[in-house]
Amino acid sequence: MTEKKAVSAEVPKExxxxxxxxxxxxxxxxxxxxxxxxxxxxxxxxxxIGPNGAGKTTVFxxxxxxxxxxxxxxxxxxxxxxxxxxYQVVEEGIARTFQNIRLFKKMTVLENVKVAMNKxxxxxxxxxxxxxxxxxxxxxxxxERAMELLDIVGLGDKKDAMAMNLPYGxxxxxxxxxxxxxxxxxLLLDEPAAGMNPVETDELLDIINNIRRTFGISVLLIxxxxxxxxxxxxxxxxxxxxxxxxxxxxEEIAHNPRVIEAYLGKQAEKEVLNMKDASGxxxxxxxxxxxxxxxxxxxxKPDETAGAGTPNR
Amino acid sequence: xxxxxxxxxxxxxxxxxxxxFLFLAIFESGIFGAKTDYFKGIATTACYTIIMVTSLxxxxxxxxxxxxxxxxxxxxGAYASAVFTNAIANSGIPDxxxxxxxxxxxxxxxxxxxxLVGVPALKLRGDYLCxxxxxxxxxxxxxxxxxxxxxxxxxxxxIAKLSDFYWVYWVTVVCVTLMFLLIRxxxxxxxxxxxxxxxxxxxxGVNVTFYKVATFTISAFFAGVAGAIYAHYMTAMIPTSFNFxxxxxxxxxxxxxxxxxMTGSIIGATFLSALPEAMRTFARYRMLAYSIVLVIVMxxxxxxxxxxWEFSLTRLLKKIFRVKGTAPGGKGADxxxxxxxxxxxxx
Numbered sequence: 001m002t003e004k005k006a007v008s009a010e011v012p013k014e015x016x017x018x019x020x021x022x023x024x025x026x027x028x029x030x031x032x033x034x035x036x037x038x039x040x041x042x043x044x045x046x047x048x049i050g051p052n053g054a055g056k057t058t059v060f061x062x063x064x065x066x067x068x069x070x071x072x073x074x075x076x077x078x079x080x081x082x083x084x085x086x087y088q089v090v091e092e093g094i095a096r097t098f099q100n101i102r103l104f105k106k107m108t109v110l111e112n113v114k115v116a117m118n119k120x121x122x123x124x125x126x127x128x129x130x131x132x133x134x135x136x137x138x139x140x141x142x143x144e145r146a147m148e149l150l151d152i153v154g155l156g157d158k159k160d161a162m163a164m165n166l167p168y169g170x171x172x173x174x175x176x177x178x179x180x181x182x183x184x185x186x187l188l189l190d191e192p193a194a195g196m197n198p199v200e201t202d203e204l205l206d207i208i209n210n211i212r213r214t215f216g217i218s219v220l221l222i223x224x225x226x227x228x229x230x231x232x233x234x235x236x237x238x239x240x241x242x243x244x245x246x247x248x249x250x251e252e253i254a255h256n257p258r259v260i261e262a263y264l265g266k267q268a269e270k271e272v273l274n275m276k277d278a279s280g281x282x283x284x285x286x287x288x289x290x291x292x293x294x295x296x297x298x299x300x301k302p303d304e305t306a307g308a309g310t311p312n313r
Numbered sequence: 314x315x316x317x318x319x320x321x322x323x324x325x326x327x328x329x330x331x332x333x334f335l336f337l338a339i340f341e342s343g344i345f346g347a348k349t350d351y352f353k354g355i356a357t358t359a360c361y362t363i364i365m366v367t368s369l370x371x372x373x374x375x376x377x378x379x380x381x382x383x384x385x386x387x388x389x390g391a392y393a394s395a396v397f398t399n400a401i402a403n404s405g406i407p408d409x410x411x412x413x414x415x416x417x418x419x420x421x422x423x424x425x426x427x428x429l430v431g432v433p434a435l436k437l438r439g440d441y442l443c444x445x446x447x448x449x450x451x452x453x454x455x456x457x458x459x460x461x462x463x464x465x466x467x468x469x470x471x472i473a474k475l476s477d478f479y480w481v482y483w484v485t486v487v488c489v490t491l492m493f494l495l496i497r498x499x500x501x502x503x504x505x506x507x508x509x510x511x512x513x514x515x516x517x518g519v520n521v522t523f524y525k526v527a528t529f530t531i532s533a534f535f536a537g538v539a540g541a542i543y544a545h546y547m548t549a550m551i552p553t554s555f556n557f558x559x560x561x562x563x564x565x566x567x568x569x570x571x572x573x574x575m576t577g578s579i580i581g582a583t584f585l586s587a588l589p590e591a592m593r594t595f596a597r598y599r600m601l602a603y604s605i606v607l608v609i610v611m612x613x614x615x616x617x618x619x620x621x622w623e624f625s626l627t628r629l630l631k632k633i634f635r636v637k638g639t640a641p642g643g644k645g646a647d648x649x650x651x652x653x654x655x656x657x658x659x660x
Contacts, residue, residue, distance in 0.1 A: 181517070
């Protein structure tokens, strides 16, 4: 872990970890994301919220190279990342989790993390055929590092379990451990608390704060659970119909009329203004349960989100 | 190398030799009398079928993509090696090096083809890729039916008979062990991750295209080796024998044995290549029985007979002798060992 700290220390504080400038993408005539600007500093936790179909996951897909931006650019540690493929973006240090959990289901918990560490392993096919010392050493070292990460998310004792057999909350944690395995600078969390009960959500918060402290990682969080967003995020950016409608601290966002309008429509605005975060919480919950928006990850396996969310409720 | 791994490789090595000597004893003692060559023939067939099916298992079981054109790669390997050995037939190279060279040429030709087909085709997935592989095998078949060098549609005969059973046995052991070792390394782990979820694999920093093409190429290489054995065992062949039905047969054997299980592939291949011979007397009902077996297996074991389970000689011995202290995880030669059990069953 030490080398990780050393690398991040070299990054001057002024250079933001992530900088998106006028980032945008259109599908045909539809501008899914337009003029998206964002800066995330080291160890910062920024929230990205918006109603269903606002384009949040599209932003993630842009930042991870799944989609190629049609306008603008984004930089990681000052390095332009446009046009890179997903695995190249990951190599540079952006990792993500998925809205509907995507684990390697029929592989063990430990293997799930080790797959993400593959890019930092160097032994050749010949070394694996002859089972050379470098093979055993690297496999052993990777095992140890993977176990450290699993301990951080509290899955150390489950290393030989099949990923598919983990309870829902632990699958979420495993996804985070796997993302950590890629040795990233910036972690994108796509609705990490969806389908979790309050206890699991709290544990998750602890984990997120813990990894920020330990590794100096910056986090960009998409979340429908308003209470969570309000509690943990240092800054929040709100988008609706692909356009940024507000930026600021949780306090500012909670009282921003445009945000309330986007979530509830104009009439509700006045009533809600008088209420506090608690109401936002309820609204958010509904949003995440319905959650079947037009975002591509979803569209592929809509049944998973619905099915996975229920057992805990 | 951990001690347990050393012990288990040693055990497996002994196992492979034991099976070899068993075959040696059976065939050289002349127990079967005049039928010895016939049984040797079946054993050779089982061997190259094992290589074919395990190599296809790399694609189907490990990478999770179906290929219905694997006989096409076999055909490339068979013809390339046959043309090669014909060309250097009079150079005075002894049989054994010649045999190895033929295998390498067959494998390399098939690997090259696999690479060329894989680069564009592996942008596709699932059904679409499957159709492309069918088309590929058909193209190869039509090409070989028309090329002069491959006999131009007539039987290509007069290929040197190099595939001696004992050599083929060791080639099979080596091929299966190589594939097994690759699967049990970071490469196999990565390819399995792609099978499980390619989007998540890509998001974990895996260059999906690279690993898919590499696996496809490796799989084609071993199919080419099997083809070279085939050519130098049959000594005469015709392009139409590498048809769709032959490809489908390999896929069936993978599925029946259990996609993802090398043990399953080996036993599936042995069983299904020996079965037609065993049922020769009921030739009329052969296909009927074959289909019934397939249907029964698919009903009761939809994941294949062995699922993803692997046979381990080390584990078996430990169970028998209840030896304590050595850790599990028989690497390396497990598969080779399983290969022997399989072949043992066939004879």
